[in-house]
Amino acid sequence: MAQSDKRALLAEGLAAGDDDAALHARLVDAGISAAAAKYEVDRLAKDPMAAMLRRQAARMAKQDWLFANQQRLAFEAEGGFALDVLADPEPASFYRHHYEANRPAKLSGIIDHWPALTRWSLDHFAAVAGDAVVEAQVERERDPDYELAKDDHRRLIRFGELIGWLRKDEASNDIYLTAYNSGANAAALAPLWDDMAPIAILDDTRPRDGFFWLGPKGTLTPWHHDLTNNLLVQVLGRKRVRLAPPWAFARMRDRRHCFSDWGNEALLAGEGDATNPPVLETIIGPGEAVFLPVGWWHQVEALDLSASMSFTSFRRANAHVDDYASYGAVG
Known part of the structure; x- marks a missing residue:
């Protein structure tokens, strides 16, 4: 698999909030060897773009929780x-x-x-x-x-x-x-x-x-x-x-x-x-x-x-x- 394809898979996983184990599984499921997948995931620890994507995913998860609260309040309202x-x-x-x-x-x-x-x-x-x-x-x-x-x-x-x-x-x-x-x-x-x-x-x-x-x-x-x-x-x-x-x-x-x-x-x-x-x-x-x-x-x-x-x-x-x-x- 081309390096660009691996990076795309990693970016998709990071944006979705995947932890290292989930990222590793995502790469393996795409046909990448376990060893190569571990290498790619380990590299992320020093990648500032990966860190930013992880922070953004955390913010999105918080936003989803806030939206879910709005839904709960709407459904629980009188009427x-x-x-x-x-x-x-x-x-x-x-x-x-x-x-x-x-x-x-x-x-x-x-x-x-x-x-x-x-x-x-x-x-x-x-x-x-x-x-x-x-x-x-x-x-x-x-x-x-x-x-x-x-x-x-x-x-x-x-x-x-x-x-x-x-x-x-x-x-x-x-x-x-x-x-x-x-x-x-x-x-x-x-x-x-x-x-x-x-x-x-x-x-x-x-x-x-x-x-x-x-x-x-x-x-x-x-x-x-x-x-x-x-x-x-x-x-x-x-x-x-x-x-x-x-x-x-x-x-x-x-x-x-x-x-x-x-x-x-x-x-x-x-x-x-x-x-x-x-x-x-x-x-x-x-x-x-x-x-x-x-x-x-x-x-x-x-x-x-x-x-x-x-x-x-x-x-x-x-x-x-x-x-x-x-x-x-x-x-």
Whole structure:
């Protein structure tokens, strides 16, 4: 076996927390003689890189223990591992028990005063902005990594043309106007703000600060976590939202940036197991919302023709992206 292959085996073992005996066994299992394996393991005692890998493995083991404690506490909580449901929450209570506690929740009653609940329809969208040119994500179904490669799927389209396609009422994940397109669409879709009003739990000094989503039944946002706290508000149609906690990181198959290799997998709601993460699941309809805390994994599926708004304009800095550095490969 080449020396580089031996070193790779040793590095893998050190990163996994193997002691000398386990490292020796790993090499022997790979076909290396016992004597050669002993020689390679003995050399590690003077290798500073091996010492660093051992310290890193110890730190990771400590982190795993801390995450395991978070899981135990969540499962032992009154009501068990469940999604809180809040009716028109008082802002101070919401911030103390959910925003600051990094705890998700389903909310109702927070946009009952929005004209959008009765106005928004394809006819209304066509009337107020049908001639505008908007940006959308298209041809998503041909690309399994459409979310990671979303820049490749940006296209300009007349809003009325998109509305015409949506009138077919066909299930599809191929076209979706998303928050990622909001920068390009802010001016074109500005008239829709007249159908909205301030939300009590958000920062009232930042009006008209949100992101518009519109797509057919069948649009899927695959498993990922955001770099900010988010409030997803449903106005038209229904969406299924699945969530998994940050402390389930080891089971979320995160290999790159904030995306999970679970992709569009419909992970079952429940406490999970050694392979599958714990998952919360809910359906939000018109007038309902879900609070998605920073770091919580989630997947969103449109069950009907769907129009939503999302907001990051909380009464806190919500500046978690500033020191985020894991944009490349993670695992």
